[in-house]
Amino acid sequence: MKPRLIAVVPTLLTLGNAACGFGAITFAAKLGPADLTVPAGDSLFASNPSLVAALLVFLGMLFDMLDGSVARLTKQTSELGAQLDSLCDAITFGTAPAFLMLQFVSRELAGGAGFSFHPRMLWTIAALYAVCAILRLARFNVETDEDDSHAEFSGLPSPAAAGAVVAFPFAMPTLKELADGGDTLTATVAQWLIPAIKTGLPLVTLAVACLMVSRIRYPHFFSQLIGDRRSRRHVIQLVFGMAVIFWVHELAVPLIFCYFAFASPLKAVWMETLGRRLTPPRNTPSPSAKG
Numbered sequence: 001m002k003p004r005l006i007a008v009v010p011t012l013l014t015l016g017n018a019a020c021g022f023g024a025i026t027f028a029a030k031l032g033p034a035d036l037t038v039p040a041g042d043s044l045f046a047s048n049p050s051l052v053a054a055l056l057v058f059l060g061m062l063f064d065m066l067d068g069s070v071a072r073l074t075k076q077t078s079e080l081g082a083q084l085d086s087l088c089d090a091i092t093f094g095t096a097p098a099f100l101m102l103q104f105v106s107r108e109l110a111g112g113a114g115f116s117f118h119p120r121m122l123w124t125i126a127a128l129y130a131v132c133a134i135l136r137l138a139r140f141n142v143e144t145d146e147d148d149s150h151a152e153f154s155g156l157p158s159p160a161a162a163g164a165v166v167a168f169p170f171a172m173p174t175l176k177e178l179a180d181g182g183d184t185l186t187a188t189v190a191q192w193l194i195p196a197i198k199t200g201l202p203l204v205t206l207a208v209a210c211l212m213v214s215r216i217r218y219p220h221f222f223s224q225l226i227g228d229r230r231s232r233r234h235v236i237q238l239v240f241g242m243a244v245i246f247w248v249h250e251l252a253v254p255l256i257f258c259y260f261a262f263a264s265p266l267k268a269v270w271m272e273t274l275g276r277r278l279t280p281p282r283n284t285p286s287p288s289a290k291g
Contacts, residue, residue: 010076013067014084020060021092024053024166028100050108053100054170060092061159086137093162094133098126101205104169109198117202125202129165129209133158136212153218156211156261160218164208164261167254168201174250208261216265 027049067085071077102122110116117125136158143154172194179190 009074010067010071010081011084013063013070014081014088017060017063017067017085018088018091020056020063021088021096024056024060024092024096025099027053027056028096028103048173050100050104050169051173053096054166057092057096057100057162057166058170060088060096061163064089064092064159082141086141089137089158090134093158094130094137097162097165098129098133098205100169101129101165101201102126104172105198105201108169108172109194115199122202125206125209129161129205132209132212133161136161139213152220155214155216156208156218156264158212160257160260161208161212163257164254165201165205167257168197168204171250171254172197204258211261211265214265216268218260218264 030049064085067081068077071081105117106119106122136155139155140153175190175194175197178186179194180187
């Protein structure tokens with residue numbers, strides 16, 4: 001009886017991921033359970049539905065990280081678990097971030113300063129993101145063996161792409177507080193960032209959608225973080241990351257996720273450009289002298 005109870009745990013964690021994704025969609029649509037019982041403005045759930053939706057996506061990431069670890073620890077990995085994991089990821093990291101971006105930009109940031117995308121363009125970007133996330137998950141299932149170490153990923157992982165999208169709604173309450181009650185410089189920067197997010201978030205969503213279906217190599221973040229051998233570069237990155245989190249708190253979340261999403265492609269472009277510059281030109285053989 002005991003092995004059966006242990007075998008259920010990874011499945012429950014995976015389904016918890018799906019429940020978080022569904023909850024994120026309902027709160028982004030302002031149809032969460034708090035709206036049925038709590039008057040608007042009397043709770044965090046009613047006053048900041050986008051923040052709650054973003055938190056649920058992050059909670060889904062935690063479930064997604066734990067279900068595989070628990071399955072391997074209890075030796076309960078299976079093809080059914082892998083397929084179930086991808087189906088739940090398609091909800092939490094594919095549909096939920098796309099819908100949250102659509103609602104956040106078209107409703108919460110509507111009417112303010114900044115460039116306004118046409119509603120059809122916003123919907124197209126959101127749909128492309130969802131489709132690319134599903135393609136990324138399907139490709140991962142086909143190309144990954146059961147004994148794969150997951151040291152690297154081909155294409156941006158869908159949880160990281162989702163984090164890059166939902167991190168902006170997550171940081172928005174802090175930005176609004178700084179814009180209203182911060183010192184002069186902080187308030188000015190925050191007032192500039194809010195319309196910049198309105199313009200930039202759809203572009204970030206489109207960019208990470210393309211990166212998910214790319215062939216760019218991405219390291220496994222947690223494997224790098226807890227690996228046995230650390231290089232000086234990784235230690236410096238970790239120290240600077242901790243300093244940024246301590247300094248700007250919630251605002252560090254978009255910076256961290258965007259750094260992970262865009263550092264690898266920028267590095268690949270830089271190395272390609274540098275390699276072309278350092279490659280000596282082929283010497284053209286001179287015509288033989290007539291003798």
